Amino acid sequence: MSAALLETSLPLPLARRGKVRDIYDLGDSFLFVATDRISAFDVVLSPGIPDKGRILNQISVFWFGHFAGIENHLLETEFDQFPLEVRAHPELRGRSVIVRKCSVIPIECVARGYLIGSGWKEYQQSGTVCGIKLQRGLKMASKLREPIFTPATKEETGHDENISFERMSKIVGAELAAQLRDLTLMIYGRAADYAASRGIIIADTKFEFGLHKGRVVWIDEALTPDSSRFWPADQYAAGSNPPSFDKQFVRDWLESTGWDKNPPAPELPPEVVANTREKYIAAYRQLTGNEP
Ligand SMILES: Nc1ncnc2c1ncn2[C@@H]1O[C@H](COP(=O)(O)OP(=O)(O)OP(=O)(O)O)[C@@H](O)[C@H]1O
Numbered sequence: 001m002s003a004a005l006l007e008t009s010l011p012l013p014l015a016r017r018g019k020v021r022d023i024y025d026l027g028d029s030f031l032f033v034a035t036d037r038i039s040a041f042d043v044v045l046s047p048g049i050p051d052k053g054r055i056l057n058q059i060s061v062f063w064f065g066h067f068a069g070i071e072n073h074l075l076e077t078e079f080d081q082f083p084l085e086v087r088a089h090p091e092l093r094g095r096s097v098i099v100r101k102c103s104v105i106p107i108e109c110v111a112r113g114y115l116i117g118s119g120w121k122e123y124q125q126s127g128t129v130c131g132i133k134l135q136r137g138l139k140m141a142s143k144l145r146e147p148i149f150t151p152a153t154k155e156e157t158g159h160d161e162n163i164s165f166e167r168m169s170k171i172v173g174a175e176l177a178a179q180l181r182d183l184t185l186m187i188y189g190r191a192a193d194y195a196a197s198r199g200i201i202i203a204d205t206k207f208e209f210g211l212h213k214g215r216v217v218w219i220d221e222a223l224t225p226d227s228s229r230f231w232p233a234d235q236y237a238a239g240s241n242p243p244s245f246d247k248q249f250v251r252d253w254l255e256s257t258g259w260d261k262n263p264p265a266p267e268l269p270p271e272v273v274a275n276t277r278e279k280y281i282a283a284y285r286q287l288t289g290n291e292p
Pocket residue numbers: 016017018019020021022023030073099100101102103104154155156208210219220221
């Protein structure tokens with residue numbers, strides 16, 4: 001196991017440093033690097049999770065390939081084909097891709113197939129999830145009759161905010177809103193079917209889309225344990241919080257410390273880091289059948 005890669009510093013213009021990714025400007029494309037940073041409750045934690053960036057990147061590449069008919073932002077995934085100035089940094093191998101520069105549509109497109117997290121909290125109070133009325137009698141982690149689309153704004157600072165489909169339509173226009181909703185539910189449905197065949201439940205997920213030359217492009221990451229809730233199907237039971245292959249483990253640990261969710265977060269103990277790393281690796285292995 002190599003040490004966590006927390007920050008890159010290439011002699012290239014840095015377009016953006018997100019919570020997890022470092023994005024460099026290559027002129028007519030971006031170099032999109034997944035570091036080993038981990039965030040929870042919108043706060044970057046310390047230390048990082050060794051190999052996490054590599055695994056996330058490979059899971060996204062896997063899913064973009066699985067949905068080859070849907071336009072995505074990938075231009076080049078083979079490190080050996082990258083420009084020389086990038087190949088001079090072998091630590092980026094496996095954790096970076098070259099992507100199309102898109103204008104990001106400022107909506108988080110969320111699909112939920114199960115009742116958990118903030119959705120479960122809201123349902124207990126009002127019988128709704130993001131304002132959508134659901135049938136009565138659902139339990140924690142119940143499967144929904146139909147997956148639902150629950151958009152949120154992408155906030156530059158602070159937490160993303162759930163919005164109604166009507167509000168989304170006002171922000172991006174009714175036609176694009178409907179297109180993104182249909183695309184989100186279609187990808188989620190097909191991905192959930194595939195994952196189920198590999199023993200994984202994808203409880204929910206978040207997509208981002210961008211525009212490139214007037215066309216909608218699937219950008220960012222694809223159905224990773226950072227952007228989704230993955231549950232082992234053989235341990236699932238409605239009525240209890242399923243174990244997970246994702247960040248939930250870290251979130252649960254953070255909650256157990258009584259942290260008030262204002263930065264800085266408590267330092268992750270070595271066993272939490274090791275355990276989280278194992279979960280990301282297990283997700284990759286089970287989903288793709290390959291070793292990371
Ligand atoms: N092809 C693309 N073109 C332009 N921007 C992109 C593209 N793909 C992803 N992005 C943006 O790059 C960033 C990815 O970095 P990262 O995931 O670390 O950010 P983040 O902390 O989740 O960011 P944010 O707070 O904006 O959601 C996101 O802001 C995402 O919207």
